[in-house]
Amino acid sequence: MYTLFYAPGAASLAVHAALHEVDAPHDLVKVDLQVQRTEDYLRLNPQGTVPTLVIDGLAHRESAALLLLLAERHPQADLAPPPGAPGRAEWLQWSVALATSLGGPYRLWFYPQDLGLPEHSEQTRAPVQRILEAAFERIESHLVAHGPYLLGERFSTADYQLCMYMRWSRAMPKPATEWPALDRLARLVVARPAWRNAVAMEGLRGWHLDGLS
Structure with missing residues (x-):
């Protein structure tokens, strides 16, 4: 339990x-x-x-x-390649990379106090936005070449991690779904019954059961 x-x-x-x-x-x-x-x-x-x-x-x-x-x-x-299997190293790599390249900057986006600021201005938010958009751009390039999921045809926990971070961008100037391959991944992930169960139980709005609005 x-x-x-x-x-x-x-x-x-x-x-x-x-x-x-x-x-x-x-x-x-x-x-x-x-x-x-x-x-x-x-x-x-x-x-x-x-x-x-x-x-x-x-x-x-x-x-x-x-x-x-x-x-x-x-x-x-079957949420990850088993030890020694193809894709195992990439799964570990993406799990760590997403936490650092997206998780860290998002902390600064939502909590300007971490930068010693009472709130963000347009000038202080802009560099954080560039960092996040650059990270999404890199992931988009990978998905275009190797998608639809981060491990190609194989879904993994890293895709849940990425989709969670993508959802956080929905009110940003450029939401992550404006990148086509990222949008495709998100639509695949939010269609999974497990994701639907979680968002329904949490009472979330936006990115709900029938789309990503």
């Missing part, structure tokens, strides 16, 4: 979808990111962030790491 501490649409979304994908029993505990975390939650996750996944009484963090862990614990779900 798993317990996932999540916030709707946050970095926990990909992990939530993966839990449905592996068909693992799990409990959900909603965390309000707009209020100060309780001492009980900070004992589980000193950063006060989501996701936190409790497994056998132990708390584990970081969405990329949790996706890797779920794929390892549930090989029957």
